[in-house]
Amino acid sequence: MAASATPRIADHPPVAVAFSGGLDSTALLHATTRSGAHVVALHVHHGLQPQADDWAAHCEHVARELGTAFACTRLSGAPPRGDSVEAWARQGRHRALHDMAIAASADLLLLAHHRQDQAETFVLQAMRGAGLGGLAAMPRLQWRDGLCWARPWLAQPRDAIRAYAEQHGLRWIEDPSNSEPRFARNRLRQTLWPAFPSAEAGLARAARWAQQADALAAEVAAEDLRRLSTPERLDLAACSRLSPARASNALRAWLGGHTAAPSSLVERLLAEWRHGSTASWPAPGGVLHAYRDGLHWAAEAAPVPPPGMVDLSRPGLYPQAEWRGAWLVEEVVSPGLAPARLTQLAQRAREGGEQFQHSPRSTLRSLKKACQEAGLPPWRRGGPLLFDGPLLVAVAGLGMDARAFAKEGEPQLAISWLEDSALPQREAGQEASA
Template identity: 30%
Template sequence: MKLTAQYINSQLAPYHTANKLFIGYSGGLDSHVLLHLLADIPELKNKLNAVYVHHGLQAEADDWASHCQQIAADLCVHFQCVKVNAQALSGQSPEEAARNARYQAFKKLLGKNDLLIFAQHRNDQLETFLLQLFRGAGLKGLSGMPAAINFAAGRLIRPLLEVEQQTIKDYAQQHKLQWIEDPSNLDTQFDRNFLRHQVIPLLEQRWPSLDKTVARVATHCANAQTLLSSNTKQQMNLIYEVDKQCLSIIGLRAHESLIQQLIIREWLELLGARMPSQKVMIAIQKDILQARADANPLIQHDGNNIQRYRDGLYLVASKNTPDLQQIITWIDKSQPLNLPDNGLLELKAAQQGIPKTVWQQNCIEVRYRQGGEKIVLPWRSGRHSLKKLYQEAEIAPWLREVLPLIYINGELAAVAGYWVSADFHVQDGECINLSWH
């Protein structure tokens, strides 16, 4: 096939109404060719943003950023350089750390109806498939990279996924493009490079059309995974509690072991967690699902804790506990409030709740439970201890001490996301309610 701007435009035809187009531009051969092609499409060029992610891992990274900025300027394309921390965590490979840092950077850029465009091609798909195969992946891993997928608030598109790399090289040479050669791409201590330089050339001597064949296999796996996932989601939704983002343990135990694993994987994907190893999965089934109802077993996975409370299976982020003695004054009472190590408080307009005038005209503070706090609730007589209210509402134990308490002029006025004190509550008027994320 011949690689042209018309071909790329046809791949992106369903997305011509996108607000902005962000291309991951490393300055390497593939992303340079894709940027050159996109810049030749008039109806897309004014929406195009070339993004260089600066990992800071190579001495030449500053020079590469300058090179990319110059190329973008030559093509009259908007450019931005985003610096990230790509240092690997304990147990994390350098490749994984760099990839995660890139993806997090792109997620922050994308707004609703925006596109992120990557330059991965058919040879990349072959490498990805083999990496997943050698790691013992299931259908999802063997499905390879999708040509289009939801990503953050927008979509991620790979318009070159059916194009072989030689075609991309031919285009670059024909147009006399100057691209960056990253020396780390030759380092075979990295799995992908080892496959690219040592394994795949040997395989292609025997099977010249290997990239096409594997792409076809990946498509078969993706189709099978889609059907399986659709059925599993139906099963999951029957035992998933949306508000608490938990699975019913009784509901899970009604299924056989294999279905349990599929539902748990679907649930973890919904919550944005990595897929667990088989060892972790077996531990969840044995140590949590089969535990006594009053037990509190915990499995660590991907920076999270998987644990149970009553009938619920929860994914709980492992994070620093906030300073429970601190008192946080809400200065700009018209804006959300970031809580140190404890998420975000947001305001919502409502017909009932805390009157807006009371909120704006008085001192608002956020504190944490110290013990003994009581609150008067609308439509209920007496004063109620927070301890008992938390138990009644089945609030998980790990949330109770960090639930933000809202004080107005020193008096307990609300528990964010749950109750407003009768002393500050009106049933009809211009009010605000609080949500805690």
């Protein structure tokens, strides 16, 4: 997408208004301008109608008449074959509005959605079988990526907006696509409101109730997850002792931190999991694993990285992007490894036949057995492994091999492995060059 330059307004950040040129956004731009705020009108040229160029010119003319700054972005490309034109346009519009508002130094973007829009969204989501999040429809205020998206007229009937526009003699665009029945929202407008003219207020009110219920469900889930989970593991045994509704609520919230899980997956997991079972469920972007009564998320497996060399002879954090984690090296009294041993370590995947010794007094075991005894899940046993020549030094998830420990009194460094999910908890200054 290419955006025209946006004028900077001095003194105070401008208020951005999404301005399509239609009735609702024209009235909103006019009312916002009359409030005395510094305003920038943002227009998105979708390129879907032959009149789109004329509409952009009309919007710029109206903005100049009102004394506001104006910016326009033309969407590039087209929706892939078979994809929804509405969804493609909506995604592109949101991205363009965000970028133009940020370029104008605005942190508030006003949208002209009104009560009928809210009621329609509620009905469309209900017909799709949406949960509370979908039935909550559009929020009045929402911060996303440093920008507050606000809908000040969400409780206003459209008749009031039309009356305002007519009172002030405003001119607006009538988009012919708003009457095309191939779009679901248009079909709804053509059938629902003529048949049930008083339904708008009740449906919008139902959306507000859904918003409250969704917020309450989020609070309950947050409280449950504080007791039942970490970012890496959900305690399924404890979750199963909750009421079915509360268990489903907690599970959906935990999954939301990892993937966009469909409701069918939540239902399957709750129905199929049994105490002590080991099972897996594919999910968007990865796999869910039940292991030792815990639920774990694993991102889609990447190709096994090739062997390489790494120097871990100084304290610090050494990210290994291909392995989706990092080695953390810290100074310790003991047990640890001599720094001289860590200057040229070979790093590779598990090949089979390796042996591991957890402590100087423990029995040397196969790496597979050591992983089982440590409770390391099967999907996290592939590595990386570190070798000093033929000697195994450390294994991601297991720790250091006791056969490589330094002698007492020598300077020592401890090596541990952090998954990507744990890395944000570390100080950025702890990173070191690998």
